[in-house]
Amino acid sequence: MALRLSASRVFSRASSSARAMSSVSDRVKTPENFEAVLDKFAEIRACAVLRTATSEACPKAMQAAIDGGFKIVEFTLTTPDCLAHLSDFRAKYDGDVMVGCGTIMNTTDAENAIDAGSEFIITPVMLPEVIEWCAERNIVCVPGCQTPTELFNAYRHGAPLQKLFPGVAGGPMWVKAVSSALPMLSINPTSGVDLDNAGEFLKNGAASVGLVAPLFDPTAIANGDFDIIAQNAEKVMANVKEAGPYLRKK
Numbered sequence: 706m707a708l709r710l711s712a713s714r715v716f717s718r719a720s721s722s723a724r725a726m727s728s729v730s731d732r733v734k735t736p737e738n739f740e741a742v743l744d745k746f747a748e749i750r751a752c753a754v755l756r757t758a759t760s761e762a763c764p765k766a767m768q769a770a771i772d773g774g775f776k777i778v779e780f781t782l783t784t785p786d787c788l789a790h791l792s793d794f795r796a797k798y799d800g801d802v803m804v805g806c807g808t809i810m811n812t813t814d815a816e817n818a819i820d821a822g823s824e825f826i827i828t829p830v831m832l833p834e835v836i837e838w839c840a841e842r843n844i845v846c847v848p849g850c851q852t853p854t855e856l857f858n859a860y861r862h863g864a865p866l867q868k869l870f871p872g873v874a875g876g877p878m879w880v881k882a883v884s885s886a887l888p889m890l891s892i893n894p895t896s897g898v899d900l901d902n903a904g905e906f907l908k909n910g911a912a913s914v915g916l917v918a919p920l921f922d923p924t925a926i927a928n929g930d931f932d933i934i935a936q937n938a939e940k941v942m943a944n945v946k947e948a949g950p951y952l953r954k955k
């Protein structure tokens with residue numbers, strides 16, 4: 706009996722070790738995977754960025770956005786049970802809808818998100834250590850920046866897309882001016898973008914856009930009226946499609 710128990714414990718430890726090694730290995734993506742994620746951003750050009758106060762509302766709201774036409778979605782760590790919901794949607798839509806994780810604040814957050822199935826990483830601010838961690842593993846990182854200097858520094862550290870957050874005065878024309886002066890950048894505004902101006906951002910130099918509150922109307926979520934979110938998604942995706950695909954900078 707003692708021998709069986711001992712063997713069982715050894716097997717358990719070995720299994721745990723194997724799972725840990727597999728998890729670490731799974732965090733390193735191929736160059737082809739890296740390019741495929743960027744190709745998807747260039748094709749679709751819009752990401753649904755969800756933050757909800759309750760865990761229950763999260764999958765219902767994101768499902769509505771997908772039903773309305775979104776093919777790139779971001780779950781944020783400020784949402785209760787974020788990683789569980791992310792994992793569920795990755796399993797459900799793998800190969801159809803690209804699923805990422807936002808509000809990543811350090812490399813541990815990034816590890817946990819990738820382990821849960823995240824296909825890209827979003828940060829709210831410019832964190833060089835997270836950008837470099839992702840770049841070393843062929844993971845697309847989109848860091849939050851506000852000034853041209855931050856956008857360029859993010860690019861220099863290895864971020865192939867640079868998130869403009871929060872919104873700046875000038876809107877689409879600000880993006881046009883910065884994109885013209887710094888043509889190596891691929892800017893992703895995720896604040897100040899609404900259902901009507903998303904296409905204008907894209908036509909004026911933005912590589913892609915992120916939709917937050919204008920898409921996920923807080924009142925609609927609080928009232929459980931998820932049809933409104935699906936309608937919002939249909940409207941914004943129609944505007945985005947008018948801009949056409951993005952010509953990637955390689």
